[in-house]
Amino acid sequence: MPASRIKVIADIGDLVSVFHACDSEVKKKVFMEITKKWCTVEEIEEKYGEEGVDALKYLEKIKLVETQWVTGEQGVKKAYHTYYDLFQINLSLPIIEAAEVIRVVTMSDEEFKGWEEKIIKAIGPSKDIFLGDLVEKMGISQIMLRGLIRRSTRIDIKGMRVEVVK
Structure with missing residues (x-):
């Protein structure tokens, strides 16, 4: 085995x-x-x-x-x-970050798809953007943004760049 x-x-x-x-x-x-x-x-x-x-x-x-x-x-x-x-699972995190992750995990598919579309629209026609710039554009925390991206099949993080998956 x-x-x-x-x-x-x-x-x-x-x-x-x-x-x-x-x-x-x-x-x-x-x-x-x-x-x-x-x-x-x-x-x-x-x-x-x-x-x-x-x-x-x-x-x-x-x-x-x-x-x-x-x-x-x-x-x-x-x-x-x-x-x-x-x-x-080996994590230690502030409660505020845990709350954001729990929100992303428990979010309905409909609400998630809305966030996914907002992110893709914010990325724009270049199909990629620096993570920090996207956080500013979206007005959400990096933890929440990373959670949304990890849940998506249409968006991915490569290093510090967020890109629309082809």
Whole structure:
């Protein structure tokens, strides 16, 4: 039996990702499927539709999956499998930051989509912006902004830049 891999959560923003890894029935099913075996995007799409593909992209974005190339009847394809067996949460944070993260985690999908659209609009046509500039434009804390971005499949943080994912 292979050794367990532990995802250590030491950043409050990562906590948002963990809570939303399986926040819908389809995400949960995709996650369970790739825990059992290696699956290609096509297999996930066939079984769970476009929502399943989006779930897989989200799991890849938050780095809960590993990939490998597999050879099948239709040639070489990228396959996905869960990377971690366990989570270890190790956080200390001010209560005000905890409140903002809890807000992002428990936010309805409708409210979240509204925030996501505001962020994309604030980023503008360049499709990327410095994190500090976006915090100022949005008028929200960096913790809340990071939480919203971690929950999104359409926006990502690369270093100190926020970008719209293509």
